[in-house]
Amino acid sequence: MDGTLLNSKSQISETNAKALKEASSRGVKVVIATGKARPAALAILKTVDLAGKDGIASEYSPGVFIQCFEGLLVYGTQGREIHRRNLDRDICREAFHYSLEHNVPLVAFSENRCLTLFNHPLVDSLHTIYYEPKAEVMASVDQLLSTGDVQKLLFRDTVEMVAGTLRPYWSEATAGRASIVQALPDMLEIMPLGSSKGSGIRILLDHFGATADEVMAIGDGENDIEMLELASLGIALSNGSEKTKAVANIIGLRHSQQ
Structure with missing residues (x-):
C-alpha cells in the first residue's frame, strides 16, 4: 500500500478509491498485499468506504499482510488464516x-x-x-x-x-x-528467509484454484519484485525503485499523480 496505493500522507486519493470501486463493480477481485498488519490496512481502506461488507476488503476477505518481502500472513476464504511464517x-x-x-x-x-x-x-x-x-x-x-x-x-x-x-x-x-x-x-x-510477496500470492492462488495468468499486480518497492514477476501483467509506478521497474511490463504514473 505505501508508495503504491497511498500518497505521502498515507491516504487513498479520490481517484484511486474510485478506480478500485469501479474494478470491483466489474467483477475484478481486488486483493491487498502489503507489509502492513491487517488492522492497519482495513483502517485506511475504511476512510474511503473500501473496507467492510460492501468494500474490497474486510476481516472476512482474502489478503496477504505483514508482507514486505514475505507473505507472512495469508488469509483465504472467509478471512481465515491459511499460511504463516515466523522469524527466528x-x-x-x-x-x-x-x-x-x-x-x-x-x-x-x-x-x-x-x-x-x-x-x-x-x-x-x-x-x-x-x-x-x-x-x-x-x-x-x-x-x-x-x-x-x-x-x-x-x-x-x-x-x-x-x-x-x-x-x-x-x-x-x-x-x-x-x-x-x-x-x-x-x-x-x-x-x-526465502519468502516473498510472490510466494504469498501463489499460496492464495492455489487456495482459490486460480493461476498467475489471471493476475495483474501493481507495486513500487523492492518487496514487490517477486509479485510483479509472478503476475501475467506487472505494473511498477514511476516513483518505484529501479530494480522494481526493471521487472515490470508497464511503468505507471506515480501515486501522487493518480
Missing part, C-alpha cells in the same frame, strides 16, 4: 539487544500487534501516520519474545542511517538466516 527467535533477540545498545527504534510485528522496548517518535509515527497498531512497550527482550511469535522486525531511522549503517550491518549479520529489504527509505525490515 535468535535473530529477534539479537536485533532487540542491538536496538537497546544503539538506541535505534525497533518494532516487532506479531500478527495484529506491534511490540517494542522503548517509546520513540518514529515508533509512534507507525501508528499515527501509517495506521499500524499502537506499539506496546515491553519491559525486556525476554518478555517481548514470550508474548507471541514474531513475523517480522522493522528498524526506523534516518535515510542515511538505514542505508549507510543498518542495512550493511544486518545484511551481513543475518546472511543465510533472514531476508533484508527496504520498502521505504527510512525503514529496514528483517523477515524469514
